[in-house]
Amino acid sequence: MVTTATQRLLDLAAIAAASRDEDLLLQLLEEANALYQRGFETLRGVVARRVDGTSPEVLVAVVKAAGLPCDASQDRDELVLLLALTEWEMTPAALAYSEMAEDAARRGVCLVPEE
Incomplete structure (x- = not known):
């Protein structure tokens, strides 16, 4: 069975929500990231190819x-980056x-270590 990246992210989110182990949560968050x-x-x-040939004025x-x-x-x-990020x-x-990531942050787990 092939798992898509979207399905894997959904699975990781479900596992993370049920997890109480901070180390596991961090590992899940790293994979999800x-x-x-x-x-x-x-x-x-995909967005870059879609707008290829579009004039700068139209793109703006x-x-x-x-x-x-x-x-x-x-x-x-x-x-292109702005359009892709919005999509x-x-x-x-x-x-x-x-x-x-928001749920993990509420529980004190974050990919960026605190200083």
């Missing part, structure tokens, strides 16, 4: 229509990861 980053990079590539208009602040001085990569944040994988 790697899947989140890979998924976002994949989607960023698309970003603004998505409700994101931007201006014509931003380069194409920045605009990615609404995916089940990203939503599961965000909820998992």
Whole structure:
């Protein structure tokens, strides 16, 4: 059986929610973060291909229509990144990861160590 990255993220989120072990929670969060980053990079590539050939003016208009602040001085990569991030944040994988990270933070577990 093949598990997709989205399914794995959903599974990790469910395991994390039920876990009381901080070390396990951190391991789950690390794996989920790697899947989140890979998924976002994949989607960023899809968005870049989708808008390939779009004029800078139209691309700025698309970003603004998505409700994101931007201006014509931003380069194409920045605009693609904004569009991809907006789209990615609404995916089940990203939503599961965000909820998992927020829950872990409430329990004092975070990928960024406190100083």
